[in-house]
Amino acid sequence: MQLEKSAYSAAEKSTGVVLNLGHTAHGARQIYGGVAGILLLCLSIVIAGCREPVGIAQKQRNSLSPQVARYMTEAEGAFSRGVYELALAYTDSAEAYVPELADLHFLRGKIYTQLNQLQVAQAAYQVVLEIDPEYAGARFDMGLNSFRRGKLRDAINYYLEEELEVGPTTALYHELGRAYARIGVPDSAEAAYEQALSLDPEHTTTYMWLGQLLEETGNLEGALEASLNGLRLRPDDLDYQYIVGTQYFRLDSAEAALPYLEPVANEWTWHHGAQFNLGQIYMRLGREAEAETYFARADEAQQLQQRVNEAQNAINNDPTSPANWIELGNRLRESKRYGRAIEAYKNGLTIQVPPGLALYMQTNLATLYMECGDLSEAARRFEAILRADPDLSAARLNLGIVYAQAGRFDEARTMWTELLEREPPNIAAQSYLEQLDTMDQNEYVEASTTDCRDSG
């Protein structure tokens, strides 16, 4: 369907926040799964970005009207912001003008992949190939989706077809390696990884997966060498530090493992593997008191993970329940994995829910951005929420906090003052205002804005 302007207020469009107030442009489009494919999806975006589609698709792009080009730009922007309903609506609008536009079907494939509607995504990619059999990335993405569905042979076939029709890429060989590894053909997997690295000797992810493969086959020295190659290219990556640390540990080099695992365990308290392995290392080093500390943290992290798993299982059983997505978001937030929590809430918001629940989810989402330090995004979301419902006290209170954290004291004062006018007994607002009056604003150090991605 085409984008219905009435569905989205001007304010929502300007902030990029879509408040699902009981109306969805695509009510039938719902989520069927978790967020596990985010990394894969990101990878496929990179692919498309790295390589210009050629042939029919390129010709179509060159002849697009400004109107359709704008729809596509808006759709891609909405997609990159995670506003999937809006992105779909824009693709529908573009389709009304150019139904055979390969790019829109390709983007649709990506959106449905993100929404875990993999079969719908596959159908969209199939349309792309019918329009342009040489469309770069379509078969690759179909391979990624097949991999996610456990159809490993299909994935391998798609990758090989992509190689034949479009040509090889690093990411293609990388994913081919992963599929071979998963299906139990380690030699082919290793060869594919090597091909990926021959195309791009700095492809860090391939080094890490090669290391994983070699570790599984018992070649620990080779695994460590590969992983160290990856870590040298991205020395600050905590995931990589964790892998290198554990591989040193497997090689009975507890002391060598220590400097790699300590930062991971301390930075990612939710990472039970890091806590557990660090505890193990301390045990081997005879530092039992420290070991106990990290074992206790591992236990706590394990329990948090268990709750996350239970929430994920509930989604697997019923992905159409907003409550299940809220629960997953809450559990991830509890374990301080804000990036994944945000994704869970975003996915939940694509489901048609009553207005009150949508506002609750939006408020939680904005709060998540606030908690993980993305103050600009948090402010944008709280502002949009208050435009939708000015009586929402929690949003007004939190928006004041966000403003204050960002050093926007006047705006913070306005928020809390307005809240007190609306709710005279609001103790929290009163307290914040008093703090604002007494603090030395000259010495205030503005909280740095961070992004909310997490990993591991």
Place this chain on the structure above:
Amino acid sequence: MNCKGMIRIGGMVLLFVFGACSQSSPDPQISEEIQQAPPILFTDVTASAGLGDFLHETGAFGDKWFPETMGAGGGVLDYDGDGILDIMLISGSVFSTQGAISQPSIRLYRGNEGGQFTEVTQEAGLQPLQSYAFGVSVADYDNDGDPDVFVTALYENLLLRNEGGVFREVSQEAGLGGYSEWSSASVFLDADRDGFLDLYIGNYVYWTPEEDIYCTRVGDKKSYCTPEQYEGIAGRFYRNRGDGTFEERSDDFVGLPGKTLGAAAVDYNRDGWPDLIVANDTQRDLLFENRGDGTFVEKGVVSGIAFDETGRARAGMGIDIGVVDHTGGETVFIGHFSGEMVGVYRHVGNGIFTERAAVSQIGRPSLRTLTFGLLLADFDLDEDLDLVTANGHITEDIGEVEEGVTFRQRSQLYINEGEGRFSEAEPTGVLSEFMLARGAAWADYDQDGDPDLLITENGGPAHLWRNDTSYGNSLTVKLIGSESNRDAVGSLVRVHVNGKWQERYVRTGASYLSQSQRWPLFGLGVAESVDSLEVRWPNGGFMSRTVIPAGTITLVEGS
């Protein structure tokens, strides 16, 4: 004395003749070749041995109740004391809501000369017993000279006291009754070394028909739930009073994870006191270290066996423990779900275990199997322990979501290449058969000096695989305790042959719901005797012998 008539090297068969079961010294070169590549051959003798009519009953009626997928086990014992091993099989049941049971829940087959079995369920008093049973462990808990049996079940467990070849269910009067829990693994061990075997009972999850949870993989089609959906039950421990009764001493187990499916005793730190390792399904595994007084302290996390390498709890099933390399450290093997490697944890000293699944070369080949039964035995008699895994999935359409993983699966034999590195045997013969394996036990049922295999299936037949490897000699050591418990459970037996030591720990239970032959069987390669033999009895006494010829030796404590 055990002697084999032929050696098979590759496709060539060498015949040689034993003079009164003796032989001249083997050609060292040939011996070397054999040691490098001894083929292991199993022959399915289920039907010819008289077990062909056995069929396990799951009670499944379409509602996909969780317990249907989990049973059942079986094991070996010499219930009539004739020196020939008999076989007990758990034949399952139907749920109480689904009418009457169609067959005995436990079936017993008496072993005869020549490797044949005759069903004696009725004569042994087992016919009337009705139970949704799962597993067995066998031990002479009352020290009266005959093996008794403990049967774990969905509801009340059964203690079957052997009274002259007839079993009587005595769980209530022995102090083991009074509650109804889903129990799985059970282990007899003399925790306080008082000469009487105590009992550990591993429990699984809280489940009743009324509280059955609806789980689905696809649409509105109900599927079997995974254990995450259910609350686990902690294990129980019972001290044997020595008068035929037990008292519960579960304090050391309360509050710890349940969902237990495997358990095995071991003296991992060699302090002479039996410890206990428990494999849990989606919960951390547990190591109960004996404090030296029959009580335990749990050390799974600090020892490194609680989780996998990433700190995650895996789906632990069957378990076995043995020394598989020259280090002398015990290695713990635990079967896991598909997508998870078989756990291989070697004790490296000071109470620390190191995970070696990948290095041992067992890890990758085990990724596509769901391993329930798991056991160690020297199948090729080449002086080191090999590993067998009995596999089968619980989800009929698993292939649709995990490519390469099948519902019915092959059992796997991992041959120890020395130093704890294994290679998977070619999937030929019986190893090419796909089944829903659950229990696995080894025993030299035909007394030809090599370990044979008993595999049980969920909702299917049992399989008796005769070992026809045709190589090497062996020594079976039968122990009779006097000061210690009569079965000598908890003894550590070591033999020195061909310049190296082998050792076995006498235990009950282990694997998955199964009881293997308790008497240690050592492969000697082409050696005709062991240079020396040592026994550390459960109460701490020590015995040694020198130059023991291959075959079977019976040792009585204190003699």
